[in-house]
Amino acid sequence: MEQRENMKALWINDIHLDFLDDRAQRKFFKNLEDKKADYILIAGDIAQGPSVTSCLMKMDSLLNCPIHFVLGNHDYYHGSITEVRTRIREMVRLSHNLHWLNDMAVTALSKNTVLIGHDGWGDGRFGDFHGSHVKLNDFLLIDELSALSRDKLRQKIQALGDEAADHFRVVLPQALLKANHIVVVIHVPPFEQAAWHEGKPSDSNWLPFFACKAAGDVLKEAMMKHPEKRMTVLCGHTHGSGVAKILPNLITYTGAAHYGRPVIQDIFEWE
DSSP states (O other): OOOOSSEEEEEEOOOOGGGSOHHHHHHHHHHHHHTOOSEEEEESOOSOTTTHHHHHHHHHHHOOSOEEEEOOGGGGTTBOHHHHHHHHHHHHHTOSSEEEGGGOOOEEOSSSEEEEEEOOOOOSOSSOTTTOOOOOTHHHHBGGGTTOOHHHHHHHHHHHHHHHHHHHHHHHHHHHHHOSEEEEEESSOSSGGGOEETTEEOOTTTHHHHOOHHHHHHHHHHHHHOTTSEEEEEEOSSSOOEEEEEETTEEEEEOOOOTTOOOOOEEEEEO
16 A cells, blocks of 8 residues: 555444444444545454454455554454464465565554564563463463463563563564554553553453563663654453554554444554
8 A cells, every 4th residue: 555644544442243243243344434534554453363363354345444453462362362363364474455464574554653563471470470360261262372380481481471572572663664653463461561451550450361461571672772763552352442652753553442342443544
């Protein structure tokens, strides 16, 4: 797509399309289409493992614009991370408009703005992992996370967080060379200040699963080294909305969500 001076990007997250029947899905897609965005950015939790590819393909068939997305933890429910990712890669290979950010380098959104992203994961590095009473469905419904001891579980989620951090270490230098404004789409908030839950930042029980410290450390370090650049992070996961200014040049927006009621979080126009 040729970049104009200003490009319109529509941001959604935690739309959980598996909670909607076909009619409600099509109504939501029509609402997206009516906004006439140049890009749609999805910050994860699109559906569940068995249905995520079919939901994305339906969006692709009904919306005539590029759809850049990451996956959330729910997108792996009732399946395995490996198997879902294999299907996602095959689907993307056959589509012109579907783009999974985990497998992409840098996308130019406009003259001065580029896009990068990754699923991320709540990596257990904030809060009190061993003292937390939180038991997510992740640990029952995702093959790689089920039936693990507490220590093995922490090792696994930290490895998933490290995967996101490694991705950003590769793509961030390229992004900083290409533009003054970097947009990051990630499912799990990469900073504890951005892990909004029920109207306030998450406490030590939820933080281990509501923030990806490994990814956030990489993003923050890069922006500290480049005060002349700016970064906008778009995330979801916690179902609570909020804005966190991490640095003068680094702001994070966390989108709210309610099952069965997907909404457009915001529409940005970037130069």
